[in-house]
Amino acid sequence: MSKRRSDWQNRPQERFVRWMREGYLALDEAIEDSVLQPGEAPPEVDPELAAQHQEAALQHRHDRDLALDRLAQYDLYAWTLTKGRRLIGRLHVLxxxxxxxxxxxxxxxxxxxMPRFGAADVPANNEVITRYIEQGLAETGATNMVAGMILDYRxxxxxxxxTVLFIAACAVLILLRIDLDDKGQPTQQLIAEESDDRHYEPKNDRILQGTAILLTPILLLFGLYVILNGHLSPGGGFSGGAIVSSGLILYLNAFGFKKAGRFFSYKTFQWVSFGALGFYxxxxxxxxxCGANGLESHIPLGTPGAILxxxxxxxxxxxxxxxxxxxxxxxxxxxxxGGL
Amino acid sequence: MLQALYENIEQTVAVILFGIGFVILLLQRNLIRKIIGLNIMSTATYLFLASMGYIHGRKAPIVVDGVTQAIHYINPVPTGLVLTGIVVSVSFTGMMLALTVRLYRRYRTLDIDQIALMARQEEVE
Structure with a gap:
C-alpha cells in the first residue's frame, strides 16, 4: 500500500505530464511564488505600506499568471515541434x-x-463478347480480335x-524544355546544369556504338513488323511504337544528340504527331x-489473314x-x- | 473463404498489390517512391482485369483456321481495357516525373513535406 502511495510520481498522468514538458521543469521551478511559512506571525506594518505591498503582490500575481500562460504556450509549441510531431507521425503511419x-x-x-477464375459462365462473358468474336472477322476483317475491337468497334x-499520350508529351515538353532567353540562347544557369549531365554521357563508347549499329536496325524492323502485323497477330500500334522508340533511344544513347537530331527534331515531332492524329x-x-447513316463504306476489308x-x-x-x-x-x- | 481466395489467386494477389501500392502512396515522403506506389497500384489493376478475361481451356482471341465460334476464345474486352490503362499510366507517370524534376530543380529535395514547408515560407515572404 505504502509502496503504491509513494509511487504517485509514476502514475500515468504524472508520467504523461512529465513526458510532455520534459526539459522545462527548471523553468517551471524558477517561477515559484514565495509563500509565508506556517506559524510565522504576520509582521506589524503601517497601512500605507500594506496597500503598496498589496498592489505589488497583485502586480506580481498578474505577472506570474502571464508568465505561466506564456510558459504553457511555449510548452505546447515545443511539444508540437518535437514529441507531438513524432506522435502525429506514428498516428499517421498507424x-x-x-x-x-x-x-x-x-x-x-x-x-x-466473385466467380471462380477461368469460369466460362461469368457475367463479363455476355452477348457483347459473343458478338465481337462471332461477327468480328466478317465486320472488321481482322483476325486479331483485340485489334479489331480497339481499332474498329472501340x-x-x-x-x-x-490524344492522352500526345498531351502528356506536350505537358512534359512545357515542363522540361530548356528555357531560351530573348536572343534564343539557353540561359547561363541551364548551360551549367547541362554540362553537369554531359559528364555522365558516354563519349564514343565503342562497345555501345557497336551494339547500337547491330541492334538498332533489328529493333526498328521488329517494331515495324509488330505494327504492320497488328491486325493478324499479337501486337499493334502501341507495342510496335514502343519497340521502334526503344531502337531510336538506343541510337541516341550511342551516338549523341547531334547525330540523332538529323532525323528527329521538334518539327518532326510536331508534324508526325499532328499528321498521325489528324489522319486517325x-x-x-x-x-x-458511314456506319451511323447506313451508307456504304468504300474501304475494302480484303481477305482475312492477308497483310492488306x-x-x-x-x-x-x-x-x-x-x-x-x-x-x-x-x-x-x-x-x-531538356530538349532535342 | 480461404478456399475461394485460393481459387481466385490472381485476383487475390492483385488486391493485395493494390493495397501495398496505396500504403506506399500514403506513407512515403519521397516523390519518386510515391510515383512507384501509384504504378504498383495500376499494375495490380491490369492483373485484375487480365485475370477477369481468362477462361479455362480457351485460346487467345486470334482467329485460326476460320473458327469464329465464341466458345473457342477468351474474352477480348479486358485485354483492350488493359491496353488503355497502360497508355494512361505511361502518360501520367511521365507527367508526374516531369513535375518532380521541376520541383527538384527549384527546392533541391524530393521530400514532399520539406517542399510544402519551403513553399509556405515563400508564400509568407
Missing part, C-alpha cells in the same frame, strides 16, 4: 496501415464472392488514348459517318505507332537533356 489493411480486407471479401477510345480522326470520322486486309485497321495502327514512338522518344530526350 492510420495509413489501418486504411490499407481495411481496403485489402474488404476487397478480399469481394474477391472471395476506335473512339483509342483516339482518346493517343479524319479516317474514323469517315467510317463513323482489315480495312482501316492497318493505317490506324501505323498512325498510333507513330504517335507512340514520337512520344516515348521525346519523353526520353526531355528527361535526359
Amino acid at each position: 492510420l495509413s496501415l489501418l486504411l490499407g489493411g481495411m481496403i485489402i480486407f474488404f476487397l478480399l471479401g469481394t474477391v472471395a464472392h 476506335a473512339f477510345d483509342t483516339l482518346g488514348e493517343s 480522326g479524319v479516317a474514323k470520322a469517315y467510317s463513323f459517318y 486486309s482489315g480495312g482501316l485497321i492497318m493505317p490506324l495502327n501505323i498512325a498510333v505507332g507513330l504517335v507512340v514512338a514520337c512520344t516515348m522518344y521525346i519523353f526520353y530526350a526531355l528527361f535526359r537533356k
